[in-house]
Amino acid sequence: MIALGADEIAKYPFLADAGQYLKDKGFTLEQFGTDPDLKQLVEKAFNRIEVAANGKIYQSDLIGDQASNQASLPREVFSFLLAIVLLKLSGMTTLIKRFALAEARRAEKYLEKDLANISDESKKQLAIRIINDLFSIQVKKQNDFFVISVSDYLTHSINFHEREWKLINRHVENGLVFLSPHETVRLIRKELGTYINSKITNAKTPPMFTSFEEPVNKLVTLSKKFSTNFVTSGEYPPCIKHAIETLEKGENLPHSGRFMLATFLLSKNQSIEQISPLFKNAPDYNERVTLYQLNHLAGTSGSGTHYSCPSCEKLKTQNLCFIIPECDNIINPLQFGKRLDARK
Amino acid sequence: MQENNIKFLEDSFKKYYFEHFDLIHVPDRTSEREFGFQKFNSGMTRHISIKDDKELHLLLMKNIPSDVYCSNGYYSFPNLPMNEKDWKEADLIFDIDAKDLNLECRENHTVSRCNECNEISTQKNFCAKCNSTKLEQKSLPCKNCIDSSKHEVFKLSKILTEDLGVQPNDIHVYFSGNEGFHVHVYNSQFQKLGSRERSELTDYIMFKGAVPETFGMKKFNTNRSSFPNFEEKGWRGRFSKEVYESKSKRSKIISELIVNGYSSFQRTLEGVSNRIGIKIDPNVTMDIHRIFRLPGSLNSKSGLTKIFCKDLTKFDPYSDASFLHENSIEIIADCPLKFKLKNKTFGPYFGEKVSVPTYAAVYMMCKKLATLGL
Numbered sequence: 001m002i003a004l005g006a007d008e009i010a011k012y013p014f015l016a017d018a019g020q021y022l023k024d025k026g027f028t029l030e031q032f033g034t035d036p037d038l039k040q041l042v043e044k045a046f047n048r049i050e051v052a053a054n055g056k057i058y059q060s061d062l063i064g065d066q067a068s069n070q071a072s073l074p075r076e077v078f079s080f081l082l083a084i085v086l087l088k089l090s091g092m093t094t095l096i097k098r099f100a101l102a103e104a105r106r107a108e109k110y111l112e113k114d115l116a117n118i119s120d121e122s123k124k125q126l127a128i129r130i131i132n133d134l135f136s137i138q139v140k141k142q143n144d145f146f147v148i149s150v151s152d153y154l155t156h157s158i159n160f161h162e163r164e165w166k167l168i169n170r171h172v173e174n175g176l177v178f179l180s181p182h183e184t185v186r187l188i189r190k191e192l193g194t195y196i197n198s199k200i201t202n203a204k205t206p207p208m209f210t211s212f213e214e215p216v217n218k219l220v221t222l223s224k225k226f227s228t229n230f231v232t233s234g235e236y237p238p239c240i241k242h243a244i245e246t247l248e249k250g251e252n253l254p255h256s257g258r259f260m261l262a263t264f265l266l267s268k269n270q271s272i273e274q275i276s277p278l279f280k281n282a283p284d285y286n287e288r289v290t291l292y293q294l295n296h297l298a299g300t301s302g303s304g305t306h307y308s309c310p311s312c313e314k315l316k317t318q319n320l321c322f323i324i325p326e327c328d329n330i331i332n333p334l335q336f337g338k339r340l341d342a343r344k
Numbered sequence: 345m346q347e348n349n350i351k352f353l354e355d356s357f358k359k360y361y362f363e364h365f366d367l368i369h370v371p372d373r374t375s376e377r378e379f380g381f382q383k384f385n386s387g388m389t390r391h392i393s394i395k396d397d398k399e400l401h402l403l404l405m406k407n408i409p410s411d412v413y414c415s416n417g418y419y420s421f422p423n424l425p426m427n428e429k430d431w432k433e434a435d436l437i438f439d440i441d442a443k444d445l446n447l448e449c450r451e452n453h454t455v456s457r458c459n460e461c462n463e464i465s466t467q468k469n470f471c472a473k474c475n476s477t478k479l480e481q482k483s484l485p486c487k488n489c490i491d492s493s494k495h496e497v498f499k500l501s502k503i504l505t506e507d508l509g510v511q512p513n514d515i516h517v518y519f520s521g522n523e524g525f526h527v528h529v530y531n532s533q534f535q536k537l538g539s540r541e542r543s544e545l546t547d548y549i550m551f552k553g554a555v556p557e558t559f560g561m562k563k564f565n566t567n568r569s570s571f572p573n574f575e576e577k578g579w580r581g582r583f584s585k586e587v588y589e590s591k592s593k594r595s596k597i598i599s600e601l602i603v604n605g606y607s608s609f610q611r612t613l614e615g616v617s618n619r620i621g622i623k624i625d626p627n628v629t630m631d632i633h634r635i636f637r638l639p640g641s642l643n644s645k646s647g648l649t650k651i652f653c654k655d656l657t658k659f660d661p662y663s664d665a666s667f668l669h670e671n672s673i674e675i676i677a678d679c680p681l682k683f684k685l686k687n688k689t690f691g692p693y694f695g696e697k698v699s700v701p702t703y704a705a706v707y708m709m710c711k712k713l714a715t716l717g718l
Contacts (some may be wrong), residue, residue: 175507
């Protein structure tokens with residue numbers, strides 16, 4: 001575990017051992033749950049969750065990375081720890097996810113500042129250590145950049161859909177990727193969120209105390225706001241339409257295009273018997289091979305792996321994307337025509 | 345293929361395997377690899393595990409395979425079904441094939457073989473004899489095909505070492521045994537990467553998915569100083585050399601690029617991608633469970649050996665990868681193209697009975713351009 005100073009725990013409260021922290025400060029959870037004088041902190045914790053649930057980043061009492069006053073530091077940490085208590089008691093996973101993501105983004109800001117800190121080398125080293133220890137990425141400083149290995153970069157960037165994150169759009173040299181402090185930290189946002197999320201999920205659910213009842217009930221109501229219903233237009237995206245048209249014309253659709261079409265239709269719950277006739281016009285059609293391959297993609301034969309439809313990004317690089325305005329920034333053809341239910 | 349033809353090919357392959365055990369070795373960490381093989385006119389047998397050279401040689405003698413493969417992946421249990429193998433890591437592999445290079449020479453040495461009536465012709469879309477559309481393209485790669493494939497290998501090696509930090513000693517180049525080269529990369533930082541990450545790596549190598557901003561071009565307020573310089577490393581440097589041609593033209597070309605605008609720049613990038621992106625087969629590189637042709641084994645599409653290229657510049661597949669014996673054999677050759685093997689020129693033959701050395705007979709028979717007759 002990384003040794004942290006008081007202001008660092010306030011910036012990165014998820015690194016603290018919650019039970020130990022309370023003990024060190026001379027508090028028990030029961031006090032927070034019953035003592036009216038501490039109610040204010042429980043409210044602060046609720047507020048921290050509410051802000052996160054609305055997709056915003058909690059504005060702490062830290063000014064820059066200094067505490068506004070000495071007393072605010074423990075309050076920062078308490079409100080984080082109490083927020084976890086309230087979330088555990090509410091049992092609302094949607095809220096936990098939103099809270100973890102917002103807290104990750106909050107920490108991201110501090111990490112970025114610490115990484116870019118020119119005057120205080122120790123702050124920079126701490127940020128580098130957090131990234132190294134928590135996410136096993138070896139970050140090194142090289143001139144004005146932070147460098148990480150190409151393999152580490154790929155493992156983390158693979159989930160980003162923006163083209164700027166593709167390796168081709170990065171400065172790559174000698175097995176290393178060159179990044180700004182902002183990009184270095186952005187790269188681990190998801191993992192930071194996952195880390196905080198797993199810390200909350202794995203925490204033991206504490207007993208309920210009187211002061212927690214009201215905010216917990218409010219959280220349950222709050223989480224209902226975030227349950228969503230989707231409706232689908234049922235229309236096929238242009239890439240799929242194009243693939244079907246190519247086959248109908250008896251023209252050759254490359255292997256990658258057939259893979260896209262088959263995985264798309266399988267995901268839309270079409271059966272292999274419904275899909276296979278589509279390939280009948282292909283110049284090299286062979287019924288036995290087609291059925292074998294479709295079964296393989298569906299996971300009903302072979303390794304049992306169910307293959308999913310490639311992302312729009314992948315289809316772009318395979319020249320299979322025929323984007324139209326209705327695509328509306330989707331990242332996978334399966335999302336085409338999916339809209340939030342307006343009737344809600 | 346007819347029985348007597350298969351028997352002849354099998355006899356020739358068996359003789360090669362028996363006489364050239366020195367060329368056929370199991371790769372490192374043998375017991376963690378999956379092996380597989382195919383026989384003439386038969387499907388694939390895979391999920392085989394082998395201990396050492398001796399076991400491999402025994403398998404070759406016993407089965408006389410047409411093609412032998414070995415996984416780039418390492419497993420705890422290579423002989424179990426795929427989902428029980430417990431994948432550990434995989435070497436990075438590349439396939440560069442002359443047929444993917446869009447070479448103009450291709451037309452001059454490619455013929456079609458009709459799968460219905462066996463007619464050989466230069467028709468591309470339908471058989472001149474029976475009008476069937478089931479045609480198979482058969483190409484006898486020329487020197488230009490091999491030289492162009494080599495050029496791609498050199499470009500790939502440069503990116504691997506300069507951009508991706510691979511040690512030159514860890515890059516092993518092999519002639520594929522047919523129309524190109526296989527590149528194996530060992531001990532790299534990429535060993536443990538999964539398929540999606542490798543696919544991203546192939547986009548990098550092929551120069552796919554680049555955005556104008558990476559090369560200094562923006563939708564608004566483009567700044568001249570953000571355009572790449574000649575001396576830069578990586579794709580920005582290569583882009584400079586390709587697009588500016590010379591240092592003195594840099595300023596003029598940048599002005600042109602800015603005037604032409606953002607979407608024209610996107611088209612420029614596509615052009616650059618086609619010209620200087622490395623033409624690898626992405627499906628091979630992203631496959632972490634592939635069984636890939638074993639070095640030292642014969643390729644049944646040609647009868648040539650997949651062989652290590654010590655000096656790629658000097659390497660000539662038609663003399664350095666042809667190991668079958670010289671004994672003459674009479675065949676009916678329908679090979680309207682000239683070709684050269686072991687410094688001897690053969691063909692063209694137009695459905696005629698000819699007597700040629702075994703290595704040339706096997707070459708044509710593997711290309712389905714000759715038979716033993718009845």
